[in-house]
Structure formats: structure tokens, C-alpha cells
Amino acid sequence: MTVVITVRGEHESWQPAEHGIVHLSVAIDGPDRSDVFDDVMKSSGRVNELLAPLAAKNGGITRWSSDNVRVTSQRPWSNAGEQLPLVHSAAISYIVRFHDFDALALFIERVSSLDNTTVSHVEWELTAETADAARTHARRMAVADALTKAREYAESVGLSEVTTTAIADPGMLDNVATNSHDGAETTSMRMMTAPGSDRQLSLRPEDISVSAHVEARFHAS
Numbered sequence: 001m002t003v004v005i006t007v008r009g010e011h012e013s014w015q016p017a018e019h020g021i022v023h024l025s026v027a028i029d030g031p032d033r034s035d036v037f038d039d040v041m042k043s044s045g046r047v048n049e050l051l052a053p054l055a056a057k058n059g060g061i062t063r064w065s066s067d068n069v070r071v072t073s074q075r076p077w078s079n080a081g082e083q084l085p086l087v088h089s090a091a092i093s094y095i096v097r098f099h100d101f102d103a104l105a106l107f108i109e110r111v112s113s114l115d116n117t118t119v120s121h122v123e124w125e126l127t128a129e130t131a132d133a134a135r136t137h138a139r140r141m142a143v144a145d146a147l148t149k150a151r152e153y154a155e156s157v158g159l160s161e162v163t164t165t166a167i168a169d170p171g172m173l174d175n176v177a178t179n180s181h182d183g184a185e186t187t188s189m190r191m192m193t194a195p196g197s198d199r200q201l202s203l204r205p206e207d208i209s210v211s212a213h214v215e216a217r218f219h220a221s
Contacts, residue, residue: 001159001221002219002220002221003154003157003159003219003220003221004217004218004219004220005150005153005154005162005217005218005219005220006173006215006216006217006218007146007149007150007153007215007216007218008146008170008213008214008215008216009142009143009144009145009146009147009148009149009213009214009215009216010142010145010211010212010213010214011137011138011139011141011142011144011145011211011212012138012209012210012211012212013134013137013138013141013209013210013211014207014208014209014210015126015130015134015207015208015209015210016205016207016208017124017125017126017205017206017207017208018099018125018126018127018130019062019097019098019099019124019125019126019127020097020098020101020104020122020123020124020205021095021096021097021098021122021123021124021125022094022095022096022097022098022104022107022108022119022122023093023094023095023119023120023121023122023123024047024093024094024096024111024117024118024119024120025091025092025093025094025117025118025120026040026043026044026047026091026092026094026116026117026118027040027089027090027091027092027116027118028040028043028089028090028091028116029087029088029089030087030088031085031086031087031088032088033071033073033088036071036088036089036090037069037071037090039090039116040069040090040091040092040116041069043114043115043116043117044066044069044092046114046117047094047111047114047117050107050110050111051064051094051096051107054096054098054103054107059100059103060098060099060100060102060103060104060107061096061097061098061099061100061103062097062098062099063097064094064095064096064097065094065095066092066093066094066095067091067092067093067094068092069090069091069092070090070091070092071088071089071090072088072089073086073087073088073089074086074087074089075087101203101205104122104203105203108122108203122203124205124206124208125208126208126210131210134210135210135212137210138210138211138212139212139214141212142212142213142214143167143214143216146167146214146215146216147162147164147216147218150162150216150218150220153220154218154220157220159220159221161220161221162218162219162220163218163219163220163221164216164217164218165217165218165219166215166216166217167214167215167216167217168214168215168216169214169215170213170214170215171215172215173215173216173217
């Protein structure tokens with residue numbers, strides 16, 4: 001007797017974060033367009049002064065980038081329905097990737113004290129090499145999990161020989177439902193967040209989950 005067994009294999013591991021990505025912006029509003037532009041450039045210059053030594057050799061960051069100055073204008077409305085004088089807004093956004101978490105914490109402490117500067121959030125990530133290795137391991141372990149399940153199912157009906165006939169990404173085997181959280185990807189990454197945390201300005205590196213899901217079909221006899 002031959003029985004067809006179709007299962008899903010999965011695996012998840014948690015990796016310590018290796019990079020912290022700081023998102024910040026310099027923004028100013030005012031009635032005079034030239035003054036607003038000049039002020040945002042001055043504040044941006046102070047941010048650049050903090051970044052310069054960190055970007056030097058053996059500094060705490062791997063790279064950073066910033067937008068060009070964005071200047072917009074609008075006439076706000078009062079609560080009474082009256083249109084107010086023109087207000088000009090200027091802003092520059094920064095993304096700074098740190099490999100040194102002590103330097104990251106010190107940078108946030110210093111940059112947060114600058115006028116017109118706001119740190120919005122910090123992301124945590126793995127290096128490309130670590131992420132690739134973790135994904136490869138997760139996929140292999142997901143396949144091993146599928147095989148273990150298939151053998152257990154076979155043994156439960158008195159069969160001992162299990163042969164793999166198909167392995168696929170989620171949703172690619174016929175007649176196999178895919179959970180919405182799996183999507184069409186074989187692997188995924190997410191961060192561990194403390195209960196009740198909104199992840200705003202958390203300076204504790206968060207562990208990153210690397211998970212894999214596969215579908216597999218076997219013949220048991």
C-alpha cells in the first residue's frame with residue numbers, strides 16, 4: 001500500500017541584531033522662506049558635525065544618507081475658519097546605520113539635544129552575510145521538519161518507507177492551503193519587541209527572527 005503525505009515544514013531561530021539604523025529629521029516652520037531655509041541648513045550642519053567623526057575610519061557607522069532640503073508652503077486655517085498667513089516648512093531626513101551600539105546611544109543622546117532635530121525611531125537588522133546564512137539554515141531545518149512529520153504520519157498507519165516527491169515554497173503545491181502570514185515567501189525576518197513597547201527610541205538591540213516555511217509531498221509504503 002502506498003500513501004501520499006503532504007505536510008508543511010517550518011523553522012524559526014532568533015539572531016542578535018548587528019546593525020542599528022537611526023531615522024531622524026531636521027524640520028523648521030516659519031513665516032519667512034529664506035529664514036526657514038537658512039535655519040534648517042544650520043541645524044543640518046550641526047548634525048553633519050556629529051556624523052563626521054563617526055563616518056571616519058574605525059568610526060561607529062557603516063554609512064549614512066540624507067535628503068535634499070524640502071521646502072513647502074501652505075496657508076493654515078484657524079479654528080474660526082479664517083485662512084492664516086503663509087507658513088513655510090523646511091525639512092531634511094537622515095538615515096544612519098550603526099555597527100557600534102554604544103556609539104549609536106551616544107549619538108542619539110547628542111543629536112536629540114540639537115534644536116529642530118527629532119529622532120523618530122531605530123531599526124535593528126542583521127548583516128547581509130548573517131541573514132543569508134540564517135535563511136539557508138532555516139530552509140534546511142524546515143525541510144527536515146517536513147520530513148520528520150511525514151515519517152511520524154507514516155508510522156502512525158504502520159508504514160516505514162518514506163520517499164520525498166516534491167518540495168516547494170508555500171502555496172506552490174496543489175491543494176495545499178497557505179496561511180495569510182506565510183505569503184509567497186519561503187523565509188521571513190521579524191524583530192522581537194518587548195510587551196507593550198511601541199519600538200520608539202528603544203536602544204536595546206532587538207533579536208531578529210529568521211523563519212522558513214516549506215511544503216513537501218511524500219510517498220509512504
